[in-house]
Amino acid sequence: MRYVIIGGVAAGMSAAMEIIRTDQSADVTVLERGKDYSYGQCGLPYVINGVIPSVEDVIARNVETFRDKYAINAKTNTKVTNIDAEEQIVSGIHTETKERFTASYDRLLIASGSDPIFPDWEGINLEGIHTLKTLVDTKGIMKDVSDDIKHVTIVGGGYIGLEMAESFKTLGKEVTLIQRGKQLANIFDLDMAELIHEEAKKNGIELILGESVEGFTGETRVESVVTDKQTYQTDLVLVAIGVRPNTRFLNDTGIHMNKQGAIHVNAYMQTSIENIYAAGDCATHYHIIKQLDDHIPLGTTSNKQGRIAGANMAGNALTFKGIVGTSIVKFFDLTLGRTGITEKEAKHLNLSYKMQTIKANSHAGYYPGGEILHIKLLYHKETNQLLGGQVIGKKGVDKRVDVLAIALYNQMSIYELLDLDLAYAPPYNGVWDPIQQMARKVKR
Template identity: 60%
Template sequence: MKYVIIGGDAAGMSAAMQIVRAKQNHDITVLERGEIYSYGQCGLPYTISGIVDEPEDVIARSVETFRNKYGINAKINHNVTNVDQDNKEVHGTITTTGEPFKYEYDKLLIASGASPVNPNWDGIDLSGIFHVKTIPDTKDILSYLKKDVKNVTIVGGGYIGLEMAENFKEIGKNVTIIQRGHQLMSPFDSDMAKLIHNEAEKQNINVVFGESVTGFSGIEKVEKVITDQNEYPTDLAIVSIGIKPNTQFLNDEFEFGEIGELIVNEYMQTNVKDVYAAGDCASQFNKVKQKNDYVPLGTHANKQGMIAGQNLAGESVTFKGMTGTSILKFLDLQIGRTGLSEKEANDLSLNYDSVTITTRPVAGYYSDEETLTVKLVFEKETKHLLGGQIIGHKGVDKRIDVLATALFHNMTTVALLDLDLSYAPPFNGVWDPIQQAAKRTL
């Protein structure tokens, strides 16, 4: 059996390792257009502040390890340009030489990931303008920071934008975030986003709302960010306005979602025979929405890759779905969410309600220094939990994971009161904050 995998990062190598473990004699070829395998992209912002020493520290396994220890034909600089599903062939070009290549497969996994959106703005090619997606991206930023960089402008107020803002602030840079909309972190409801805005203001990060970037100006290197309303002097700019699935090399016989992600079933199969997909190039089934969604996170990529690999190796394993759980550190705040926001519930025409409380993450008499704001979204009549958002100074991770588990098992807010959650004054009150919020739904 010839296995070909397009993409050598989280989903692709999770799948490859499942085949290695299941098949004593395996024939696995991985085609990676870059030169680095299996690395943790989410750790890259923290190399800016030095919390992570070097960009290479986020590499889980080297190319040589996959080749020499596991017997995988791990290729680098192999850019796939076409999949011929009729003849079961993958075609492409070696980026360093321009030489074409062709590999035949019996089963194919597309784990090609996603790339940052690169808008066609004036001056986008000036020196000093960066994306944050790969280890080479990060090394380029670190090298550029050796120059006289005082002012940093971040275009986009999502996860990467806020993480980069924090880490630039940590090394003493003046940071401006330009957000086209009217709130940071658009997956959150506006009332919760205000807590994030307050933190940015408190920490002297300048946030500009309601302006659209149209270009950059400068002589050879970036000197200004131009919006539809103003100009902002800058020494370095980060463009972080979203990602797009790397599926442009596939023909229209494949089924795609709204932004180009491959639609897969619970076995990670595409609509094309013997072709699977996983990770940031694929859809994920949302258990709360009960439909396919696109929430590209490392957790989903590794899980989908593992399941795809098991099925490629002949097992029958299903992806049970996700609830869209994520967490972020932004300066002194922890920011977590899972399930649906009010906006999403409204878009789905659900009969929902919500409660929001601000309380303490520990027993009040133990410490009154930190706060925790908990928002629950739930069905009005049945009290079924639909989602949760939590922002505070500590303990967000503990609570958001409880809510994610509750969502996965279709629990009600009433059932949250029955949970036997841990209690000791340094960690919690006798009623956990999510239970305090759940009481308000009765």
Template identity: 65%
Template sequence: MKYVIIGGDAAGMSAAMEIVRRDESAEITTLDKGYIYSYGQCALPYVIDGRIPSTDDVIARSVETFRTKYGIDAKTGHKVTRVDSNAKTVSGVVIETGADFEIAYDRLLVATGANPILPDFEGSGLAGIHTLKTIPDTKAILNALDNSVEQVTIIGGGSIGLDMAESFVTLGKKVRIIQLGNQLAEIFDEDMAELIHEEARQNGIELIFGEEVKGFKGEGVVQTVVTDQGEHATDFVLAAIGVRPNTKFLEGTGIHTMQNGAILVNPYMETSLEDIYAAGDCTSHFHRVKQKNDYMPLGTTANKQGRIAGVNMADGAETFKGIVGTSIVKFFHLTLGRTGLSEREASELGLDYEVHKQKATDIAGYYPGKQEMQLKFIYEKTTQQLYGAQIIGRNGVDKRIDVVATALYHKMILHDLLDLDLAYAPPYNGVWDPIQQLAKQKS
């Protein structure tokens, strides 16, 4: 059986390893336009600020390891430009030589991830304007951040924007965030985002809301960000506007996609085309709470979907159970956790919901070192079916958001949280965990 996998990172190599384990006679070819396989993209901001010493530290397995240890024909510098589902071939160009290639497959996995969005702004070709997605991106940023860079402007206030704002401040840079909307971290509701804004300002970050970037000015290197309301002097720009599924090369195949280009897959990670699977940031993600396809590109999801795709490509029968919309971000002293639906999403879906907010401490109130956290729960009005939660605080957020994520997966109601046997000792918790305190008030 000839397996071809387009994409050499999380989803692609998770699939490849499953095929290696399950099909001893497999012929596996992986294709990537880059030269580095299988690395932790979420760790790259911490390489830039020095918390992780080198990009080498975030590489899980080298290309050579896949070749020599696992027998995978791991090709680098191979850009795929076309898939022919009738002839069952993948074709493209070898970047270094410009030579064309064509490879036949029996089963194909598309795991091409997503690309950072950088609109065709006037002046976007100037030096000093960067995006962050890959190790080469990271090295380019590190090379550019010399002592001449004092003012950094970040366009976009999502998770990458927040991660990098902290990294730039850690490096001693002045940081400005320009956000088209009226808040940072739009996966949180406005009331919770105020805590994020306060933390940003306390760490010297300039926040500009409601301005649309139109272009850049400079003589060879960026010196000014131009918006619809004015100009902002800068020495460096990071565009963190978001990502777009890397699926343009599939145009004309007839493959079914979401509006943003993400490939629609069923629970077996099969696409609408026979013997073609897809996984990771280039695909749809079934949302268990919304009960419909969504798009939330995360490394955890990519690894899960890739593993399941690999199992099924090798004649297994496993299904992807879906996501509940969980994410977490470290932002200076705060941890920002959310899962399920925000209040905004619940409203857009027309759900009959209620909201409950309260403050609590991460450990027993009488134990030294306690820290406050803000909790917000969204649930169905009559049945108290859990819809989502947002928790922001200094310590203990990760523990609670994971408990709620598990509760959402199992479709628990608010009252069910009272029956959970959660760990307790004064240095770690109160006798009633904060999420149970909230449930107790509403039950």
């Protein structure tokens, strides 16, 4: 059986490894448009500020390991430009030699990931303007951030923007963060995002909200950022306004995609075309709470979907159960966690909901060292089913978010949180966990 995989990072290599475990006679070819395989993109901001010593440290397995140890035909610098679904042939170009190539498949996985959004703003191609997605991007930023760079401007207040604001500040740079909307971290509600704004200002981040970038000025290198209201002098720019699925090469294939360009897949990771599968950032992700196909590109989901796609391609039927929208990020002294849906999303979905908030100690109040947790829970007005949670604080955020994620996955009611047998000792928790304290406040 000939398996071809487009993409050699999270989903692609999770699938490749699952295929060779399941089908001992598998002929696996991976077509990666870059030169790096199987690395942790989420670790890149911490490489730039030196918390992680080297880019090599975020590589799980290099290309030689896949070739020599697992007999995978792992190719690099091979950009796919076309798929002939009828003949089952993939074609493209070798980006270094400019030579054309073809690869025949019995089963194909599209795991082409996503690309940073890089608008056609005036001056966008000036030196000193970066995005962050790959090891090459990381090395480029590290090479550019010399002692001569005093001021950095970040365009975009999502997770990458926040992580990189901290990273650049750690390197001793002045940082301005520009966000088009009225809040950072749009995956949180505004009342919770205010805590993030306070943390940014406390750490010396110049926060510019409600302004849209229109372009950049400079002779050969960027010197300023121009918005619809002002001009800001700067020495380096990071554009971090989101990503889009890398699927434009599929436009003539007939594969069903959503309006963002994410490939529609079923629970078996099958696309609308026979023998073609998709997984990861380029695919849709079924959201258990929303009960619809969503697109929330995260490494955890990519690895899960890749494994499931590989198993199904090799004949072992597994299904992807879905996501609940869980994510977490470190921002200076705060941890920002969320799962399920926000008030904004509930309103967009026309869901009838109630909301509960609390400020609670991260562990028993009489034990020293506790920190305040800010928690917000949403639940359905009629059924009391838990819909989502947002948790921000210095300690114990990850524990609460993970508990809520499991509750959401199992579609529990807010009252059922009271029945959970959660770990308790004064250094770690109170006899009633903060999320249980919230549930106790909800009248039956």
